[in-house]
Amino acid sequence: MSTKENISLLPYNTFGLDAKARLFIEYYSLDELRQVLKEHKGEQILHIGQGSNLLFTRDFNGIILHSGMARARFIDDETVEAQNGLRLDDLIAQLTDMAYCGMEKLSLIPGEVGASAVQNVGAYGVEAKDVIERVYTMDVETQEERVFSNEECKFGYRDSIFKHELKGKYIVTSVVYKVKPGEASKTREEIIQTRMAKLPTVGEVGSAGSFFMNPFIPEEQANELLKLYPDMPNFSSPQGVKIPAAWLIEQCGWKGKTLGGAQVWPKQPLVIVNANHATPEDIIALAAQVSASVKEKFNIDIHPEVNYI
Numbered sequence: 001m002s003t004k005e006n007i008s009l010l011p012y013n014t015f016g017l018d019a020k021a022r023l024f025i026e027y028y029s030l031d032e033l034r035q036v037l038k039e040h041k042g043e044q045i046l047h048i049g050q051g052s053n054l055l056f057t058r059d060f061n062g063i064i065l066h067s068g069m070a071r072a073r074f075i076d077d078e079t080v081e082a083q084n085g086l087r088l089d090d091l092i093a094q095l096t097d098m099a100y101c102g103m104e105k106l107s108l109i110p111g112e113v114g115a116s117a118v119q120n121v122g123a124y125g126v127e128a129k130d131v132i133e134r135v136y137t138m139d140v141e142t143q144e145e146r147v148f149s150n151e152e153c154k155f156g157y158r159d160s161i162f163k164h165e166l167k168g169k170y171i172v173t174s175v176v177y178k179v180k181p182g183e184a185s186k187t188r189e190e191i192i193q194t195r196m197a198k199l200p201t202v203g204e205v206g207s208a209g210s211f212f213m214n215p216f217i218p219e220e221q222a223n224e225l226l227k228l229y230p231d232m233p234n235f236s237s238p239q240g241v242k243i244p245a246a247w248l249i250e251q252c253g254w255k256g257k258t259l260g261g262a263q264v265w266p267k268q269p270l271v272i273v274n275a276n277h278a279t280p281e282d283i284i285a286l287a288a289q290v291s292a293s294v295k296e297k298f299n300i301d302i303h304p305e306v307n308y309i
């Protein structure tokens with residue numbers, strides 16, 4: 001186990017914000033995790049992965065937990081169990097090299113295995129929920145282990161039970177994914193190229209990926225809007241009509257606009273970047289202005305995907 005006091009979280013969030021944490025603990029086994037949770041019972045705890053979906057709005061006066069467990073193993077020819085601290089893309093790279101497929105469309109999504117289940121990450125029509133079989137967790141309060149079936153995780157669009165009813169109550173310790181033998185290297189390569197052309201590269205430009213989620217609106221509202229904006233992209237779904245937030249933001253003229261050090265990414269307006277030593281206040285203010293203008297022009301609420309801490 002490694003413990004650091006009063007450290008900067010700069011290396012631990014992809015937005016590149018220099019918040020401080022009172023205590024940062026990295027554990028390397030379930031026993032160590034159990035021990036930490038017992039010792040710090042009742043204290044404010046935030047378990048992070050790669051910090052690629054976090055916006056530290058201020059210093060964190062609690063304990064940041066991170067897993068140093070990063071192994072994966074095949075359970076059988078169709079399932080692989082990966083520990084929470086393994087980078088999702090490293091897992092996909094390894095599987096692709098071994099000629100296993102199923103997860104390649106999630107290539108290059110930043111972040112670790114633990115958060116893939118919390119966030120139900122997705123890209124190019126595939127979501128983590130499509131490939132997750134079950135999720136192993138530890139109860140923060142009792143330190144008991146509990147397995148969640150795919151169904152019990154209540155996955156939704158960038159959503160799971162771990163973001164709502166059970167927020168902060170369980171730590172995902174490993175995830176079992178379904179895979180199958182098959183060649184995926186070409187698709188993986190294409191996805192990597194597409195993503196690199198469009199999205200900021202982690203480590204070069206600070207961001208947390210898509211800042212907002214795509215909104216779903218009632219069919220009547222979509223029909224009214226289509227009269228005014230016949231080119232508006234729209235996708236019917238059981239939740240309503242999905243309108244790409246990137247399109248809405250672009251229509252409001254935000255592409256490339258800056259506020260302080262924060263900027264709406266010119267190549268993909270769904271992303272807010274730390275273009276020039278942005279403060280949390282710059283990012284928060286820019287996001288608020290973007291969503292207010294979308295509300296004013298289209299009467300649509302867009303909500304952050306990013307976790308404000």
Ligand SMILES: Cc1cc2nc3c(=O)[nH]c(=O)nc-3n(C[C@H](O)[C@H](O)[C@H](O)COP(=O)(O)OP(=O)(O)OC[C@H]3O[C@@H](n4cnc5c(N)ncnc54)[C@H](O)[C@@H]3O)c2cc1C
Nearest residue numbers: 049050051052053110111112114115121122171172208209
């Ligand atoms: C450039 C870029 C592109 C991106 N593209 C995509 C994309 O295409 N699709 C997509 O879905 N997302 C995308 N994202 C967002 C991000 O990659 C995902 O949200 C990812 O799952 C975050 O993983 P993480 O390990 O960094 O988690 P963090 O950001 O550290 O944490 C996210 C949340 O999960 C919780 N958490 C983390 N680990 C655990 C654990 N073990 N147990 C319990 N809770 C935990 C945290 O408390 C927090 O609430 C992108 C981000 C960036 C920067």
